Amino acid sequence: MESKNLKRGLKNRHLQMMALxxxxxxxxxxxxxxxxxxxxxxxxxxxxxxxxVIYFIMRMLGEMSVHEPVAGSFSYYATKYWGxxxxxxxxxxxxxxxxxxxxxxxxxxGIYVNYWWPxxxxxxxxxxxxxxxxxxxxxxxxxxxxxxxxxxxxxxxxILSMILLGAYLIITNPLGYPANISNLxxxxxxxxxxxxxxxxxxxxxxxxxxxxxxLGITAGEAEDPDxxxxxxxxxxxxxxxxxxxxxxxxxxxxxxxxxxxMESSPFVQIFDNVGIPAAAHILNFVVLSAAVSVYNSxxxxxxxxxxxxxxxxxxxxxxxxxxxxxxxxxxxxxSSCITLIIVVMNYLFPSQIFMxxxxxxxxxxxxxxxxxxxxxxKFRKYCEENGVHSKFRSILYPLTNYVSLAFLVGLxxxxxxxxxxxxxxxxxxxxxxxxxxxxRFKISRDNKSDVE
Numbered sequence: 318m319e320s321k322n323l324k325r326g327l328k329n330r331h332l333q334m335m336a337l338x339x340x341x342x343x344x345x346x347x348x349x350x351x352x353x354x355x356x357x358x359x360x361x362x363x364x365x366x367x368x369x370v371i372y373f374i375m376r377m378l379g380e381m382s383v384h385e386p387v388a389g390s391f392s393y394y395a396t397k398y399w400g401x402x403x404x405x406x407x408x409x410x411x412x413x414x415x416x417x418x419x420x421x422x423x424x425x426x427g428i429y430v431n432y433w434w435p436x437x438x439x440x441x442x443x444x445x446x447x448x449x450x451x452x453x454x455x456x457x458x459x460x461x462x463x464x465x466x467x468x469x470x471x472x473x474x475x476i477l478s479m480i481l482l483g484a485y486l487i488i489t490n491p492l493g494y495p496a497n498i499s500n501l502x503x504x505x506x507x508x509x510x511x512x513x514x515x516x517x518x519x520x521x522x523x524x525x526x527x528x529x530x531x532l533g534i535t536a537g538e539a540e541d542p543d544x545x546x547x548x549x550x551x552x553x554x555x556x557x558x559x560x561x562x563x564x565x566x567x568x569x570x571x572x573x574x575x576x577x578x579m580e581s582s583p584f585v586q587i588f589d590n591v592g593i594p595a596a597a598h599i600l601n602f603v604v605l606s607a608a609v610s611v612y613n614s615x616x617x618x619x620x621x622x623x624x625x626x627x628x629x630x631x632x633x634x635x636x637x638x639x640x641x642x643x644x645x646x647x648x649x650x651x652s653s654c655i656t657l658i659i660v661v662m663n664y665l666f667p668s669q670i671f672m673x674x675x676x677x678x679x680x681x682x683x684x685x686x687x688x689x690x691x692x693x694x695k696f697r698k699y700c701e702e703n704g705v706h707s708k709f710r711s712i713l714y715p716l717t718n719y720v721s722l723a724f725l726v727g728l729x730x731x732x733x734x735x736x737x738x739x740x741x742x743x744x745x746x747x748x749x750x751x752x753x754x755x756x757r758f759k760i761s762r763d764n765k766s767d768v769e
Contacts, residue, residue: 345476345525345561349568356518357509357574358501361565363518364525368557370724371526373717374686376709377693378530379550383709384696386542391530391689393625398695405756406749407688408626412619412652414681418527419615419656421674422608423447429605433598443660446609451653454616455644465617468610475603476560483567504573520731520738524675525561527682529553530689547709616652623648631759676732676741683725684745690721 353360381394392411396404426446427439453464487498501507508515624645626632638647697714700707711717729745732738 345564349565352518352521353565353568353574355510355521356514357505357507358569359508359515360518360522360574361562361569362508363515363522364557364561364565367519367522367526367724368554368561370721371523371529371686372554372557373712373721374689375529375550375553376711377714377718377721378689379546380707380709380711381693381696383543383546384705384707386546387625391685391692392622392631393629394696395688395692396629396631398699399692401760402753402756403688403692404629405626405631405759406752407685407692408622408631409752409755410681410684410688410748412622412626414527414678414685415615415619415622416652416655417674417678417681419612419619419652420660421678422612422615423656423660425608426605426612429601429608432601440660444657446612447653447657447660450609450613450616451649453613454620454649455640455646456642465610465613468606468613471603471606472610475599476564480559480563480567483564483571487567487570498570500571500573501569504575509574516727516731517735520679520728520735523682523728524679527678530685543708550709616649616656619652620645620648623652630763631756676735676738677744679738680729680732680741680745683728687722687725690718690725694718 349360352363356363378391381391385394387393392404392408394404395407423443423446424439427442430437430442431439450464510517623632623636624639627634627636627648636645636648636651638645640646693711694715697711699705729742732742
């Protein structure tokens with residue numbers, strides 16, 4: 318017998334750890350070196366400015382999610398408060414974005430496993446990960462939540478340990494506090510590449526924040542959304558300050574910015590500096606956990622987004638098929654299979670596609686954030702016209718909406734200045750046209766069905 322509704326099986330501790338884990342991924346562990354190279358010690362400012370904008374957007378999504386906790390999240394809200402096409406675009410673009418993220422993460426799993434066992438084919442490691450994570454997601458939402466809880470815990474403990482260890486080194490090694498603090502302004506100053514370098518770094522930084530809107534997707538299965546969602550979202554700014562700004566402050570104090578990451582990951586350097594032989598192995602375990610964690614979240618969110626799209630008629634009704642435990646089984650399997658196809662394609666083509674994939678993920682994430690920001694403005698207008706008072710209000714509406722939109726448009730402009738990302742910006746209008754064509758096909762199909 319099949320369940321007709323998604324089960325509310327995500328406990329408050331699941332949401333809190335998922336919120337923490339969403340702020341720590343491969344973008345921080347491996348992407349920080351390239352960000353530092355772009356902007357020097359002011360990388361802290363890049364993470365802070367970008368993080369504040371993300372917090373504004375999360376408060377907007379949180380207001381709508383608490384008011385109406387449903388599967389499909391901002392796709393549902395976009396349809397209800399903005400219009401049919403914005404909702405169609407938001408849903409399918411989010412699904413597409415996370416399919417691309419899935420491809421990157423599951424392929425990265427094979428690379429990380431090869432660090433320990435070079436003879437194991439990358440495709441085999443990716444396949445095993447895909448099968449195991451898909452199976453976990455098919456059990457029930459509690460199984461997903463529990464798995465994500467422990468994998469996120471590994472990332473949280475690892476990054477906090479790195480910060481504490483780095484703080485110890487600042488005080489004791491090699492020159493001792495406060496001499497090593499001068500690394501923040503030596504070697505060209507706090508912002509050696511100027512405002513331009515800072516702006517370029519923000520593009521890379523935003524990749525790290527991609528996926529944090531997963532909290533809105535979980536609203537349909539949270540046990541107590543009125544309490545758990547506001548609590549999780551209000552902690553976003555503290556996670557940003559601790560995990561990103563705090564980590565970058567420690568790294569920038571310990572080493573000159575123009576030497577960080579040249580020989581190894583910045584985090585490996587921290588471990589090596591205190592004489593831990595297993596430094597690289599520890600980091601590899603952490604980044605492997607991070608990759609599996611992101612893939613786990615991607616499979617979960619893609620299935621729920623397809624369920625939400627099908628629920629409002631923007632996707633085939635088969636995606637509403639639930640197992641006896643309330644799991645959207647078809648959406649989970651289809652998303653998993655498509656990820657497998659893309660991994661095979663990635664295996665057949667040169668590795669250069671990863672930078673293009675990175676750009677596609679960023680541009681897709683920007684579309685998601687624009688949709689959330691615009692939809693929230695429509696939502697607030699609806700509330701004002703109908704005398705509705707939401708329980709969890711966003712900050713400084715509508716000023717933060719306009720600030721966020723200006724920032725996101727600026728990101729797209731900056732992407733045109735980065736050669737490897739320029740193609741994604743050029744392809745953006747094409748992608749929007751494809752989505753519009755899909756929407757028009759859906760409308761014509763619906764009209765034909767009504768006539769019949």
